[in-house]
Amino acid sequence: MIWENSSYLWFLLLLPVLYALYYWFRLQQRKKREKLFDDRLINQLRKNFWSTGDKVRMFSILAALLFFIIALAGPKIGTEVREIxxxxxxxxxxxxxxxxxxxxxxxxxxxxxxxxxxxxxxxxxxxxxxxxxxxxxxxxxxxxxxxxxxxxxxxxxxxxxxxxxxxxxxxxxxxxxxxxxxxxxxxxxxxxxxxxxxxxxxxxxxxxxxxxxxxxxxxxxxxxxxxxxxxxxxxxxxxxxxxxxxxxxxxxxxxxxxxxxxxxxxxxxxxxxxxxxxxxxxxxxxxxxxxxxxxxxxxxxxQEYADYENRYQILLMIGLILFVIGLFFPDHLNRNSDN
The missing domain is CATH 3.40.50.410 (von Willebrand factor, type A domain)
Known part of the structure; x- marks a missing residue:
């Protein structure tokens, strides 16, 4: 594999930074809630919140950015032999x-x-x-x-x-x-x-x-x-x-x-x-x-020479799918409460 614009791969270093900011933001939110409400009231207010769905959304967005960056770098995989x-x-x-x-x-x-x-x-x-x-x-x-x-x-x-x-x-x-x-x-x-x-x-x-x-x-x-x-x-x-x-x-x-x-x-x-x-x-x-x-x-x-085929289209499509999942995947579920 070779890269058409390998310098774009440096943007991959932003992904752990974004995840760390997300984790810090969630931690700050939880601390504020704990100061204002007790655990019973928090659970009641967040009864329909689905933590697994929230994680899926976050990791889907990060994965989408991963594939976007790799596609932007222009990966070329495999060879096509041509005769000139x-x-x-x-x-x-x-x-x-x-x-x-x-x-x-x-x-x-x-x-x-x-x-x-x-x-x-x-x-x-x-x-x-x-x-x-x-x-x-x-x-x-x-x-x-x-x-x-x-x-x-x-x-x-x-x-x-x-x-x-x-x-x-x-x-x-x-x-x-x-x-x-x-x-x-x-x-x-x-x-x-x-x-x-x-x-x-x-x-x-x-x-x-x-x-x-x-x-x-x-x-x-x-x-x-x-x-x-x-x-x-x-x-x-x-x-x-x-x-x-x-x-x-x-x-x-x-x-x-x-x-x-x-x-x-x-x-x-x-x-x-x-x-x-x-x-x-x-x-x-x-x-x-x-x-x-x-x-x-x-x-x-x-003269015969080997030409690498550009594969960024596949990565871009995967990134778009993951981005859509990150936008629309539910983080709340309707749970029927017992009367």
Missing amino acids: QRSGLNIMVALDLSRSMNAEDVRPSRLDKAKFEVNRLVNRLAGDRIGLIVFSGEAYVQAPITTDYSALRLFLDVANTDQMPVPGSNFQSAMERAIEVFDSVERQNASNVLLFIGDGENHGPDYDETLDQLTERGVTVFTVGIGTTEGGPIPIYDEQGRMTGYHRDRQSNTVTTRLEENTMRRIANSGGGEFYAIRSGSDNIEPFFARLDELERGEFSS
Whole structure:
């Protein structure tokens, strides 16, 4: 037996206190009667009083309180064995953290919008495993693939462009990290999905061969392009979060970053997935959620656990019966007096 709210059991200590108060009250009443009346008159006045009934009423009330307190504590008795099966997809999110993701042609910024959409994705998951790769000139596994969505949100929240030691965008490195992650997990007939999020600007080596390796492993690659074709400058902020200017090239010209939609679309087509464009703050990746529902989900784990059944209802019913007895049980009997 276990208790849901065992702290309520401390109220059981009140029962002997209540009984002691009752006993003291009866004793005081008897002493007052003895001072005012003699025994013969007391017996005559209390001729129909039934002391046994009075005791039954008292002990019924105390017993009712006993059962009420125990029911309030929530006793759980016995076990019910349940089997839980966890199934879902293997999803890796590759998020571009190059400084061009700070551009604000998509409000509030490309990166903030990307993180918002990934959070929406996490909120929709139920049993799927998800991980996070961040990349710029190099790629790193920010969060290993997991079903701990709270941890994933934490890693996503702290991701920013300042943490990346190498500038630029290296798509090949991000895809290589994805291959490593998918090779390290047991697939168990679950579909593997890579969600590639960025503005499409690649400054690394050719990634076609690496992309082919992903598809050969059965990974479906979806891409999300964030930005506009008109593009925008890349703001620079100081430590206090105040904008101090824009990034400039060696000729002191303001750098304009644009969405390379064709690049992101080609990656999705080669990876067997779809391309989604986010060109404004109101755009979203809702169609991607629908595609996930079409993919095959595998069984990750099967777990049996014992669950105790709550039995407070029985105790509560017994307590109610005893309480009614305590209220209505007679403590007087009609006795015919001899004439």
